[in-house]
Amino acid sequence: MDSISIRCRDAFKRLALKEMTEDELMKELEDLVVLNHALLVALGVSHPSLEKVKSITEESNLKTKLTGAGGGGCAVTFIPNGKQYSC
Numbered sequence: 471m472d473s474i475s476i477r478c479r480d481a482f483k484r485l486a487l488k489e490m491t492e493d494e495l496m497k498e499l500e501d502l503v504v505l506n507h508a509l510l511v512a513l514g515v516s517h518p519s520l521e522k523v524k525s526i527t528e529e530s531n532l533k534t535k536l537t538g539a540g541g542g543g544c545a546v547t548f549i550p551n552g553k554q555y556s557c
Contacts, residue, residue: 474505474506477498477502478498478502481495492551496551499550500533500550503533503534503548504535506535507534507535507536510535510536516536517543520536520543523545523547524536524545527547532547533547534546534547534548
């Protein structure tokens with residue numbers, strides 16, 4: 471999990487140094503959301519209702535992960551800059 475934090479921090483540094491475009495940053499953040507969720511699923515901390523939320527958001531090409539300490543039962547969806555969605 472620490473490597474995800476490091477990759478995220480490094481991506482923002484690269485953006486600040488103009489070594490990465492904002493679109494590339496958005497893609498990297500999406501990839502990190504997917505990776506983080508997969509690791510949490512592998513740890514067995516997901517729930518069918520959270521997987522349903524993830525499945526629904528994937529229909530709009532959005533990336534969702536579970537969040538919350540100790541089975542908090544929450545999901546967060548990454549919506550890239552410039553994208554507008556409604557439920």
